[in-house]
Amino acid sequence: MEVISHLISYNFISAAMIIGIIIMLIENRKESPRGSEHIAVTVVFLIIIVVNTELKEWFFATAYDSTRDYRGDAAMWFMYVRSTVEHILFPVIAYVLLMMIAPIKKKYITFMPALVLAIAEIVNLLGPKFIFRFDRHLDFHDELLFLLPYFVGMLYLLLLLRYSIMFIREKQMSKGIAVIFIVFLTILECYLEAAYIVVDLMDEIVALDVIIYYFYLVAIYQSETKVKLRTSELELERSRRLLALSQIQPHFMYNSLTSIIYLCDKDTEKTKSALIDFSKYLRKNVDALSRQGLVSIKEELEHTKVYLSLEKLRFDEDLNVEFDIRDDMFMLPVLTVQPMVENAVKHGIISSESGCGTVKVITMEAGNYHRITITDNGAGFDPATLEHLDESHVGIANVRKRLSDECGGELIIHSVPDRGTECIILIPKENGNENTGN
Template sequence: MKLISYLISYNFVSVALIIGIIVLLIENRKDRPHGTEHIAVIVILLTIIVANTFFRELFMKKLYNEDFDYRGDPAMYFMYFRSTIEHILFPMIAYVELLLITPNVKRYLLFIPEGILIVGEVINLFGPKIIFSFDSHLNYEDRIFFLSPYFAGMIYMLLLLRYSIRFFKSKERTKGATVIFIVFLTIFECYLEAAYIVVDLMDEIVALDVIIFYFYLISIYQREMETKLRTSELELEKSRRVLALSQIQPHFMYNSLTSIIYLCDKDSQKTKDALIDFSKYLRQNLDSMSRSGLVSIKEELEHTKIYLSLEKLRFDDDLNIEFDIKDEMFMLPVLTVQPMVENAVKHGINNSESGCGTVRVSTDETETHHRIIITDDGAGFDTSAIEALDETHIGINNVRKRLEDECGGELIIKSVPDEGTECVILIPKEKDDENSGN
C-alpha cells in the first residue's frame, strides 16, 4: 500500500490522466471510434513510462548513496535499462499519434526514425556508449549521439505539422488545429525542460495530448454517426415510399382493368375517362417515390378522388361517396388519405353484409390541428388487434409512422364490428406552418 501511495503522490497528475483515459476507453468501448486501438497502445506505453519514472525516483529516494561506487552494480544496469526504455518510448508515442492521422501510405516508412533510434539505444545498452552513459555515482552524461531521441521525436513532430497543413488546405481546419496545438504543447514542454524551468513533465504533457486526441476522435466519430443516421433516415424514407408504391394492390389493378374492359363495348367515352383516371392513379403512385417533403391536401384529395372513381366502376351504385371539405390550406405526407380510403372501401364496404355503403371524407380545423375524417358504414373491425392487421388492412401502421416522422401528425382509428369505422388524421398547425414556409 505504501508503494501505491508513493506512486500516486509523486505522479498524481500522470496517474490521474491515465486513469481518465482508461475510463474514456471503457465508457466508449461499444462505440469504438476509429483510432481507439492507437489510443489504447499509447496508454500502455505511457503507463510504462510513468512506472519507469516512479521506480527511478523510488530508488533515488530510498536506496541511492551518493558516496557509493556503482560500477558493476545491478543499480547501474537498472539505470541504463530504464533510460533506454524512456528514450525509445517517447518517440514511439509520437509515432503512434502520427499513425492516427496519416493517410493510407506505406506506414512502415514512418517507422524508420524510431527503428534507427532503437538500434542505437540497443548498441548503447550492450556496447559502446554512443548516446548516454552514467559515471560511477550514477550521474547522467551525454555522448556524441545524445540528441538521437530528440531528433527522432522532432521528425515525428514535423510530420505531424506537415499533415496539419494538409488538413487546413483540405478544409479540415478542426483536425489541423488539434494537431498543431498538440505539437506546440509538446515542443513548448521540451523547451521548458531544456531551460530548467520545469522538470519531468513530459509524461503529463503526453497524457494531455492523448486526451485531446481522444476527444477529437470521439467528436469525429459522433459526426460520422450523425451522417450515417441522416443517410439511414433517407434510406428509410425511400423504403417507406417504396412500401407506399407496393400498396397498389394487384387485386385493385386487376379489378380496375376488368371494369374498363367491360366498359369498352358499352360506353367508349366512359372507357376513355376511366383509362385517363387509371393512368393518373399509377403516375401519382410512381411520383410518390421521388417526392420529398409534404404535399397539399388538395393534391392528396385529388388522388383519392381518382382512386374512388375507379372503384366506382366496379361498385357502381353500391358505393356512395361524400366529400365535405372545409379546410384545404395545409400540408401532409404523400399517400396518407388514399390508403385509408382504400381500407374503407375494401374492408369496410366490400366486407359488409350488404356489400354496399357510404364512404365520407371531410376536413376541418381546430385551434391546434388540421383534421381529416374518413368514415364508412361497413363491416368494421376490432381495433385492439390493429397491429396484426397490417398485411390485410393497407398501410395503417405505415401511414401512422410517416405522419409521426414527417409532420408530427397522428392517426386515430375508431371501429365497431358491423357498424363501421372512423379514421381521424391530425396534422399539428405549428408543424404544418413550418413546412409550408420552407
C-alpha cells in the first residue's frame, strides 16, 4: 500500500493520463479504431515505465544509504536492470507510434535500430559499461555511447516527421499536424532530459502523445463511420428504389400481350403500333433502373401516354383519357406520373361499378410550385386506408418518398368512395427544377 500511495502521490499526472487512455480504449472497444492495438501496447509499456520509475523513487526515499558501498549488492543490480528497461522501452514506444501512424510494409527493417539498442543495453548490463554505469553509491554516470538510446529514439522521430510531411502533401492536414505536434513534444522532452533540466518526464510526454493521437483516431473513425453509414443508407435507398421501379406488373404485361395477339388477325397496322408502344413502355421501365437525376415532364407524360394507349387496347371506349398541359417546363423524378395514372385506371376506373370512366391529367403553375393533378371518376376509397395500402397499389409510398428525396416535392391524395380520386403532385420551383423541358 505504501508503494501504491507513493505512486499516486508522485506520479499523479502520469497515472491519470494512463488511466484516461485505458478508459478511452474500453469505451471504444466495440468500434476499435484502427491503431487501438498499438495504443494498448504503448499503455502497457507506459505502466512498466511508471512503476519502474516509482520503484527507484521509493527505494531512494526509504532504503537508500548515501554512505554505503553498494558494489555487489542487489540494489546495484536492481538499478542497472531498471535503467536498461527504461532505455529500451522509450525507443520501442517511438517505434510502436511509428507503426501506428506510418504505412510501413517492411516493419522488421524499421525495428532493427531498436533491436540493436536492446542488444547493446543487455551487453552493457551484463558486461563492459559503455552506455552508462553506477558508482558504488548508486550515482548515475554517462559513458561513451550514452546518447545511443536518444539517437535511436530520434531516428524514429525523424521518420515520423518524414511521414507527417508526406501526409500534409497528400492533403491529410489533420494527421500531419497531429504527428508534427507529437514529434515536437517528444524532441523537447529529449532535450530537457539530456540537459538535466527536467528528469523523468518522458512517461508523461509519451502519455500525452498517445492521448493526442488517440483522439485523432477516434475523430477520424467517427467521421469515416458517419460517411460509411450515410453511403450505406443511400445505397440501400437506391436498391429499394430500383426494386420498386423494376416491379413491372405481370398482369399488365399479360393483358397487354393478350390484347395485341387478339389484334393480330383484325388490324395489322394497329397491332404494329401496339407492339411499338409496348416496347417503348418496357424500355422506359428498364431505363428507369439506371436513370440518374430528374427527367422532364414532357418525357414523363410521353411515357404515361404510351401506358394509356396499351390500356385502351383492352378497355377501348370504357376508358376515356384527357390531358390539359398548361405547364411543361420543369423536371421531376422518373416514373412519377405513370404509376399514379396506373393507380387511377386499376383501382379507380376498373374497380368502379360501371367499369368505365375518365382519367384526367392536368399540369399548371401554382405559386411557387409546378402542379400535376391526376383525377378519376372511379371507385374512390377512404383516404385513411393509405396507411395500410398493400403491394397491389403501385408505388404510392415509393413515389411520395422519391418526390421528397429527389426534388423536395410532395404527393397529396384526396378521395371519396364511389366518387373518385384526386392525386396532386407539387414540384417546387427551385433546386434546378426549371428547365426547357427538352
